Amino acid sequence: MQPRHAAFWLLLTQTQSTLANPLQLEKRDLATSPPYYPTPWMDSAADGWEEAYQKARDFVSQLTLLEKVNLTTGVGWESEQCVGNIGSIPRLGLRSLCMHDSPAGVRGADYSSVFPSGQTTAATWSRTLFYNRGFALGEEAKGKGVNVLLGPVAGPLGRMPTAGRNWEGFSPDPVLTGVGIAESTKGIQDAGVVACAKHWVGNEQEHFRIAGEARGYGFDISEALSSNIDDKTMHELYMWPFADAVRAGVGSVMCSYQQVNNSYGCQNSKLMNGLLKDELGFQGFIMSDWQAQHTGVAAAAAGLDMSMPGDTVFNSGRSYWGANLTTAVLNGTVPEWRIDDMAMRIMAAIFKVGQTIEQDPVNFSFWTQATYGPLHWRAKKGYQQINGHVDVRADHGDLIREVAAKGTVLLKNSGVLPLKKPKFVVAVGEDAGPNPLGPNACGDRGCNNGTLALGWGSGTANFPYLVTPDAALQARAIQDGSRYESVLSNYATSQIQNLVSLANVTAIVFVNSDSGENYINVEGNTGDRNNLTLWKNGDDLIKNVASRCPNTIVVIHSPGPVIVTDWYKNPNITAILWAGFPGQESGNSIVDVLYGAVSPGRTPFSWGANRESYGVDVMYTPNNGKGAPQQYFSEGNFIDYRHFDKSNSSLIYEFGHGLSYTTFEYSNLKVEKSNASAYQPTVGVRPAAPTFGNFSRNPSDYLFPSNGTDAIYLYVYPYLNTTDLAKASTDRNYGKKASEFLPPHAIDGSEQPLLRSSGKSAPGGNAQLYDVLYTITADITNTGSVAGDEIPQLYVSLGGPDDPLLVLRGFDRLRIEPGQTSQFKVSLTRRDLSNWDTTIQDWAISSYPKTVHVGRSSRKLDLSAALA
Numbered sequence: 001m002q003p004r005h006a007a008f009w010l011l012l013t014q015t016q017s018t019l020a021n022p023l024q025l026e027k028r029d030l031a032t033s034p035p036y037y038p039t040p041w042m043d044s045a046a047d048g049w050e051e052a053y054q055k056a057r058d059f060v061s062q063l064t065l066l067e068k069v070n071l072t073t074g075v076g077w078e079s080e081q082c083v084g085n086i087g088s089i090p091r092l093g094l095r096s097l098c099m100h101d102s103p104a105g106v107r108g109a110d111y112s113s114v115f116p117s118g119q120t121t122a123a124t125w126s127r128t129l130f131y132n133r134g135f136a137l138g139e140e141a142k143g144k145g146v147n148v149l150l151g152p153v154a155g156p157l158g159r160m161p162t163a164g165r166n167w168e169g170f171s172p173d174p175v176l177t178g179v180g181i182a183e184s185t186k187g188i189q190d191a192g193v194v195a196c197a198k199h200w201v202g203n204e205q206e207h208f209r210i211a212g213e214a215r216g217y218g219f220d221i222s223e224a225l226s227s228n229i230d231d232k233t234m235h236e237l238y239m240w241p242f243a244d245a246v247r248a249g250v251g252s253v254m255c256s257y258q259q260v261n262n263s264y265g266c267q268n269s270k271l272m273n274g275l276l277k278d279e280l281g282f283q284g285f286i287m288s289d290w291q292a293q294h295t296g297v298a299a300a301a302a303g304l305d306m307s308m309p310g311d312t313v314f315n316s317g318r319s320y321w322g323a324n325l326t327t328a329v330l331n332g333t334v335p336e337w338r339i340d341d342m343a344m345r346i347m348a349a350i351f352k353v354g355q356t357i358e359q360d361p362v363n364f365s366f367w368t369q370a371t372y373g374p375l376h377w378r379a380k381k382g383y384q385q386i387n388g389h390v391d392v393r394a395d396h397g398d399l400i401r402e403v404a405a406k407g408t409v410l411l412k413n414s415g416v417l418p419l420k421k422p423k424f425v426v427a428v429g430e431d432a433g434p435n436p437l438g439p440n441a442c443g444d445r446g447c448n449n450g451t452l453a454l455g456w457g458s459g460t461a462n463f464p465y466l467v468t469p470d471a472a473l474q475a476r477a478i479q480d481g482s483r484y485e486s487v488l489s490n491y492a493t494s495q496i497q498n499l500v501s502l503a504n505v506t507a508i509v510f511v512n513s514d515s516g517e518n519y520i521n522v523e524g525n526t527g528d529r530n531n532l533t534l535w536k537n538g539d540d541l542i543k544n545v546a547s548r549c550p551n552t553i554v555v556i557h558s559p560g561p562v563i564v565t566d567w568y569k570n571p572n573i574t575a576i577l578w579a580g581f582p583g584q585e586s587g588n589s590i591v592d593v594l595y596g597a598v599s600p601g602r603t604p605f606s607w608g609a610n611r612e613s614y615g616v617d618v619m620y621t622p623n624n625g626k627g628a629p630q631q632y633f634s635e636g637n638f639i640d641y642r643h644f645d646k647s648n649s650s651l652i653y654e655f656g657h658g659l660s661y662t663t664f665e666y667s668n669l670k671v672e673k674s675n676a677s678a679y680q681p682t683v684g685v686r687p688a689a690p691t692f693g694n695f696s697r698n699p700s701d702y703l704f705p706s707n708g709t710d711a712i713y714l715y716v717y718p719y720l721n722t723t724d725l726a727k728a729s730t731d732r733n734y735g736k737k738a739s740e741f742l743p744p745h746a747i748d749g750s751e752q753p754l755l756r757s758s759g760k761s762a763p764g765g766n767a768q769l770y771d772v773l774y775t776i777t778a779d780i781t782n783t784g785s786v787a788g789d790e791i792p793q794l795y796v797s798l799g800g801p802d803d804p805l806l807v808l809r810g811f812d813r814l815r816i817e818p819g820q821t822s823q824f825k826v827s828l829t830r831r832d833l834s835n836w837d838t839t840i841q842d843w844a845i846s847s848y849p850k851t852v853h854v855g856r857s858s859r860k861l862d863l864s865a866a867l868a
């Protein structure tokens with residue numbers, strides 16, 4: 001993309017040329033984030049939030065300052081049962097609310113399910129399955145007493161294929177991810193649990209996301225990585241799916257660990273106040289990632305609403321908020337309207353999903369699976385039954401099996417699939433079998449043993465069982481009268497070769513590659529993958545089998561692409577399947593696809609010929625001395641297929657590719673123009689900030705009840721230890737006025753102008769962005785002999801010199817019987833056809849001629865038409 005800010009991009013060149021011997025850059029040369037204040041307060045008339053805000057107003061108006069502070073501040077790491085809990089309001093009967101992982105299941109719980117990863121779900125391209133998976137996840141969380149489920153994920157988006165947590169999200173395409181995060185959000189929230197869209201924003205790699213963590217790995221840096229993202233790319237790529245989540249009514253958003261333009265995610269006013277709350281009109285609350293908060297008052301002014309898990313660092317007993325927030329409100333540094341806004345946003349999100357003040361108890365403990373134990377784990381206090389072992393799985397196993405099967409991608413098929421009562425099936429590879437130490441042998445799935453069904457880190461859950469491919473294939477073989485053997489080792493070369501050389505063998509080779517979160521090191525991979533090749537000798541295993549067996553089928557479990565260049569063309573390799581991270585029903589899901597019971601999905605990312613073909617990569621070595629590593633998103637919008645389309649880099653399987661067991665014909669493309677009215681920039685004002693209730697200004701009303709004698713060890717409270725505010729705070733710099741360390745108007749609660757790009761009481765941005773400008777239809781006919789699911793995709797060429805060749809703007813998953821025709825229909829909105837105009841700070845449709853393309857992948861576009 002073209003440089004927009006000369007100094008910014010010049011710096012980029014300098015940084016890269018000094019990579020070999022990095023010196024710390026001068027602070028004045030670094031990318032900066034503009035101040036954006038005051039923080040937009042909630043709009044109680046916002047679409048979809050009216051009733052929730054009515055209830056929140058009734059409740060919050062009754063609260064004391066201490067009670068409001070309790071809502072905003074976590075009680076500290078390991079202080080209650082969940083991965084994060086806020087304080088309670090005993091006077092009004094509200095228990096401590098539970099914020100809990102993960103986007104794939106209830107982390108650390110028992111008798112709950114492990115769902116397919118977000119990325120595998122994305123490969124289904126099915127709105128219904130996105131929603132159903134979200135709903136089932138929500139039901140399980142609800143059944144355990146979770147109030148806020150920490151997912152779904154749109155950051156990382158997937159800029160770099162080696163990045164560790166891409167599998168937790170959906171796809172590097174913002175539209176596919178946008179639909180994924182919006183439908184998941186609706187599902188989770190319809191089940192009665194608040195969803196949390198994370199991580200806002202630019203959280204694209206694991207290395208250097210937290211300075212302390214990086215130091216633990218021997219990198220001497222004092223600040224976390226800065227993702228330097230220009231305004232256009234932010235809007236057109238990274239923010240896009242979050243806008244969909246906000247429009248879907250998401251109740252909470254988690255700000256991220258790393259910095260954007262050298263300002264931390266949880267105190268960056270441009271990101272939280274400007275983009276999320278003002279432009280997108282987000283009405284829920286922003287919580288910090290765990291220990292991602294680095295300041296007290298400044299974070300409050302920048303838009304943070306909840307401190308998680310509440311302590312400054314785990315188990316410090318200290319907090320940037322808690323007593324500090326009480327003090328800051330009493331001394332006037334944090335205005336009353338700001339604490340009221342935090343409380344209102346939190347309670348509105350809770351009410352929006354149908355929760356009430358009376359809550360069922362949390363009936364598990366993240367910290368132990370024992371039945372009895374301390375309620376307050378860190379303090380070892382409150383010994384009681386803490387785990388009800390409540391089985392929340394219902395019939396979710398069926399859905400898990402369906403999603404994983406429909407999200408398995410058939411990359412290659414010479415005609416051997418689907419299998420029909422094969423004479424002799426041989427499964428090969430460690431990845432086909434169980435982990436000898438059990439599916440949950442390693443904490444947070446931090447090892448790669450046996451079949452790989454989920455990556456590692458906080459985005460995981462405990463398997464209630466794990467159906468291995470070996471078990472499911474054997475069961476199916478017995479049912480069919482096939483012969484069956486398996487060799488669950490990657491290194492038994494001669495035994496494998498002898499076996500697969502026998503007559504009539506259908507060999508199915510299982511291989512994998514793993515990734516996860518930075519705090520666990522698996523075989524030298526600290527979250528991000530060190531390479532894009534298969535683990536555990538996988539390439540040699542495949543080659544060994546294929547050298548002896550003319551019917552070799554390869555199944556890949558991985559968190560994104562792997563390099564298949566060496567062997568994918570081998571004629572003995574008759575089929576290749578990508579099975580992602582399938583979750584607990586892994587074996588059953590792969591059997592369903594191999595035997596043709598279920599139609600496969602389409603790849604939600606590109607498969608390059610080599611690592612370099614992606615154009616961008618994880619930064620593995622700091623490039624700014626001891627300062628914050630500087631990661632420039634200089635490729636702009638050109639990631640994944642947009643990059644391949646632009647650069648002619650060597651590509652093996654394109655974005656959207658995937659074979660089917662039947663054939664489809666595309667015809668009859670029609671473009672119908674709607675007469676939407678011209679775009680009206682939003683005008684008007686946000687009325688002055690409201691306050692709810694009164695509070696005492698007398699410090700003695702804020703002391704610990706019973707003089708702190710019953711305080712729980714290392715627990716974070718809202719109370720003051722002494723009526724001397726400075727002493728109660730223990731803040732070394734106590735006494736600074738807001739005007740001394742915050743920009744002007746940072747805490748100004750007077751009427752504010754609305755942004756032209758924002759919505760007027762319409763979450764998601766200016767409502768006219770979602771006006772339908774064109775309706776596109778095409779006919780799809782199943783010309784084969786079996787029923788099948790086709791996944792038609794609609795791409796738009798926006799036409800400008802800076803635009804990608806194609807951008808995905810619509811898709812569907814259609815079940816079509818043989819000989820039948822179904823209509824594929826996409827409504828193209830104003831946003832779909834616009835670019836972000838950095839000058840007017842709004843979306844605008846360029847004058848370049850635009851074209852729509854409909855087809856079966858990003859490179860197989862059967863039909864095209866001009867948008868006139």
Ligand SMILES: *[C@@H]1O[C@H](CO)[C@@H](O)[C@H](O)[C@H]1NC(C)=O
Nearest residue numbers: 005033034229230231261270
């Ligand atoms: C980051 O800096 C770029 C270049 O100046 C600018 O376009 C963008 O808006 C900034 N983003 C944030 C969040 O500060």
Ligand SMILES: *[C@@H]1O[C@H](CO)[C@@H](O)[C@H](O)[C@H]1NC(C)=O
Nearest residue numbers: 066067070087088089090096
């Ligand atoms: C704040 O929360 C703590 C922890 O749940 C609770 O012990 C305390 O009573 C609460 N304080 C108020 C004022 O509600």
Ligand SMILES: *[C@@H]1O[C@H](CO)[C@@H](O)[C@H](O)[C@H]1NC(C)=O
Nearest residue numbers: 143144145360361363388390
């Ligand atoms: C947790 O389980 C107990 C029974 O063990 C039940 O009474 C309670 O309602 C359950 N909590 C939730 C949130 O369902």
Ligand SMILES: *[C@@H]1O[C@H](CO)[C@@H](O)[C@H](O)[C@H]1NC(C)=O
Nearest residue numbers: 318319320323324729730731
């Ligand atoms: C208040 O915040 C400061 C850091 O800004 C911290 O050092 C201090 O311990 C906090 N006070 C309390 C009571 O947690």
Ligand SMILES: *[C@@H]1O[C@H](CO)[C@@H](O)[C@H](O)[C@H]1NC(C)=O
Nearest residue numbers: 327328331729734735736737
């Ligand atoms: C007010 O309290 C906050 C939090 O303890 C502190 O950081 C700030 O310095 C105080 N300001 C004044 C003017 O007392």
Ligand SMILES: *[C@@H]1O[C@H](CO)[C@@H](O)[C@H](O)[C@H]1NC(C)=O
Nearest residue numbers: 436437446447448449522523
């Ligand atoms: C399990 O995996 C770890 C690392 O992922 C490896 O070091 C270890 O040898 C494996 N153990 C078994 C029993 O395969």
Ligand SMILES: *[C@@H]1O[C@H](CO)[C@@H](O)[C@H](O)[C@H]1NC(C)=O
Nearest residue numbers: 421422423424502503504505
């Ligand atoms: C099994 O292998 C033998 C020897 O190659 C061949 O004659 C026979 O047709 C094969 N049967 C099947 C069902 O593939």
Ligand SMILES: *[C@@H]1O[C@H](CO)[C@@H](O)[C@H](O)[C@H]1NC(C)=O
Nearest residue numbers: 523524530531533534535536
């Ligand atoms: C890629 O990483 C995996 C896991 O650490 C390792 O097993 C494999 O040998 C590496 N591949 C190459 C080519 O180094």
Ligand SMILES: *[C@@H]1O[C@H](CO)[C@@H](O)[C@H](O)[C@H]1NC(C)=O
Nearest residue numbers: 546547548549550570571572
């Ligand atoms: C394919 O398998 C046959 C054995 O059936 C073997 O002779 C041949 O070399 C293999 N071809 C390749 C390209 O590996």
Ligand SMILES: *[C@@H]1O[C@H](CO)[C@@H](O)[C@H](O)[C@H]1NC(C)=O
Nearest residue numbers: 703704706707708709721722
């Ligand atoms: C509270 O405790 C402090 C010491 O921890 C003591 O100096 C003070 O007198 C106590 N106040 C009351 C009212 O008991």
Ligand SMILES: *[C@@H]1O[C@H](CO)[C@@H](O)[C@H](O)[C@H]1NC(C)=O
Nearest residue numbers: 317707708709711721728730
């Ligand atoms: C406040 O008092 C409680 C109870 O005595 C104690 O646990 C805590 O460490 C004190 N906090 C500060 C910031 O002094």
